[in-house]
Amino acid sequence: MTLYTEKALSILKNSGLRITKPRRLVIELLAKTSRSLSAYEIKEALDQDGHKVDTVSIYRIIDCLYENHLIHRVLTTGKVMKCKLENEHECELNQSDHCHHFLICQQCGSVEEVHCPGIDSVVSAMEEASGYRINRHYLEFSGICPQCNLV
Amino acid sequence: MTLYTEKALSILKNSGLRITKPRRLVIELLAKTSRSLSAYEIKEALDQDGHKVDTVSIYRIIDCLYENHLIHRVLTTGKVMKCKLENEHECELNQSDHCHHFLICQQCGSVEEVHCPGIDSVVSAMEEASGYRINRHYLEFSGICPQCNLV
DNA sequence: TTCACTGCAAACCTTTTGCAATTCT
DNA sequence: AGAATTGCAAAAGGTTTGCAGTGAA
Numbered sequence: 001m002t003l004y005t006e007k008a009l010s011i012l013k014n015s016g017l018r019i020t021k022p023r024r025l026v027i028e029l030l031a032k033t034s035r036s037l038s039a040y041e042i043k044e045a046l047d048q049d050g051h052k053v054d055t056v057s058i059y060r061i062i063d064c065l066y067e068n069h070l071i072h073r074v075l076t077t078g079k080v081m082k083c084k085l086e087n088e089h090e091c092e093l094n095q096s097d098h099c100h101h102f103l104i105c106q107q108c109g110s111v112e113e114v115h116c117p118g119i120d121s122v123v124s125a126m127e128e129a130s131g132y133r134i135n136r137h138y139l140e141f142s143g144i145c146p147q148c149n150l151v
Numbered sequence: 152m153t154l155y156t157e158k159a160l161s162i163l164k165n166s167g168l169r170i171t172k173p174r175r176l177v178i179e180l181l182a183k184t185s186r187s188l189s190a191y192e193i194k195e196a197l198d199q200d201g202h203k204v205d206t207v208s209i210y211r212i213i214d215c216l217y218e219n220h221l222i223h224r225v226l227t228t229g230k231v232m233k234c235k236l237e238n239e240h241e242c243e244l245n246q247s248d249h250c251h252h253f254l255i256c257q258q259c260g261s262v263e264e265v266h267c268p269g270i271d272s273v274v275s276a277m278e279e280a281s282g283y284r285i286n287r288h289y290l291e292f293s294g295i296c297p298q299c300n301l302v
Numbered sequence: 303t304t305c306a307c308t309g310c311a312a313a314c315c316t317t318t319t320g321c322a323a324t325t326c327t
Numbered sequence: 328a329g330a331a332t333t334g335c336a337a338a339a340g341g342t343t344t345g346c347a348g349t350g351a352a
Contacts, residue, residue, distance in 0.1 A: 016331095018326050018327070021325090021333095022332085039316080054334050054335075056318080057333055059316090103277070103281055114281065117273075117277075117280075118272070121269070122269045126265070132256070134294035135294050136292070140289045142285070143278075143284045145282070149282070168306085169352070170351075171307060189341090206341090206342090207308080207309070210341095211308080
C-alpha cells in the first residue's frame with residue numbers, strides 16, 4: 001500500500017467517512033497514476049481491472065476526495081490529480097489554502113505538483129500594483145518533460 | 152465603435168472572414184463586457200437585446216474568435232474574455248504565444264488582463280529546476296477587486 | 303452568383319438528482 | 328441495526344455534427 005493510499009484512507013476514516021470498496025479503488029488508482037484523470041477515465045481504468053463502479057459514484061467520490069483535500073483539480077486539463085505527499089513533513093494533504101502549481105507534459109500527459117520558488121513575491125507585487133486583495137492563485141506550466149525530451 | 156470592435160472586425164476581414172451580423176453582435180458584446188462570459192451567457196445577453204442568435208452559432212463564433220486570437224479562455228471561470236488592446240502599441244491581438252495573466256474578482260466577477268512583472272524569471276527558474284522545456288504557462292489570480300473592497 | 307456562415311434538428315457527452323438497495327461500522 | 332454510500336434511471340446541461348437555407352462579398 002502506497003503512502004498516498006495509506007494517508008488518504010486514514011484521513012477519510014478520521015473524518016468519520018466510510019472506507020468503501022469504490023472509494024478504495026479510486027484512491028488506489030490515483031495513487032499509482034502520475035497523470036490527471038477525468039471521471040470517465042477513472043471509470044474506464046477501473047472497468048478494465050474488472051471493477052464495475054458507476055459513473056455517478058465516481059463523481060461523488062471525486063467530490064468527497066476534493067472536499068477532504070486529497071485531490072487537486074488541474075485547470076489546464078480539467079481533470080483531477082492526487083495531492084503530493086511529502087515524506088519528510090507531516091502531510092500537508094489536509095490543508096486547504098496551500099498553493100499548488102503544476103508541470104504538465106504535453107506529450108505524455110504526466111503531471112507533476114511542484115513548489116514554485118519566487119512566486120510568492122510575484123503575487124505580492126501583483127497585489128500591490130493592482131489593488132486587488134488576492135487570496136488565491138493558479139499557476140500551471142505546459143511543456144515537455146525531461147523523459148519526453150530525450151526521445 | 153470601440154477600439155476592440157474596430158480592431159477585431161478588421162482582423163477578421165483581413166483574414167478573409169466575413170463580417171456577419173451574429174459575429175458583429177458577439178464582438179460588440181465582448182467589447183463592452185469586463186467579465187468573462189460563457190456561450191450561454193452570450194446568447195442570453197444578445198437575446199435580451201432582442202437579437203436572436205442560435206447557441207450553435209455562438210459556439211462557432213467563439214471558436215472563430217479564439218483561432219484569430221481575439222478572445223482568451225479563462226481557466227478559472229471556464230469562460231471567454233476579450234483580449235486586451237494596448238492603445239499605445241500596435242495591437243498584440245494577433246499574436247499567439249504571448250502570455251496572458253488574469254485578475255478575477257470573486258465578488259463582481261470582473262476580469263482584468265494584466266502583465267505580470269517578474270513572472271518570466273520565475274518561469275525560467277522553474278524550467279531550469281525541473282528539466283521541463285516549458286513553452287506555455289497559465290497564471291490567474293482570484294481575489295477581491297479594489298471597487299468591491301470599498302463596500 | 304458564389305461560397306461562407308447561420309439556423310435547425312438531433313445526437314452526444316458530461317454532470318446532477320431522487321430513490322431504492324446495499325454495505326460499512 | 329442504523330446510517331452512509333452506492334447503483335440505477337432519468338433528467339439536466341453543455342457541446343458537437345450534418346445539412347439545408349441565407350446572406351455577405
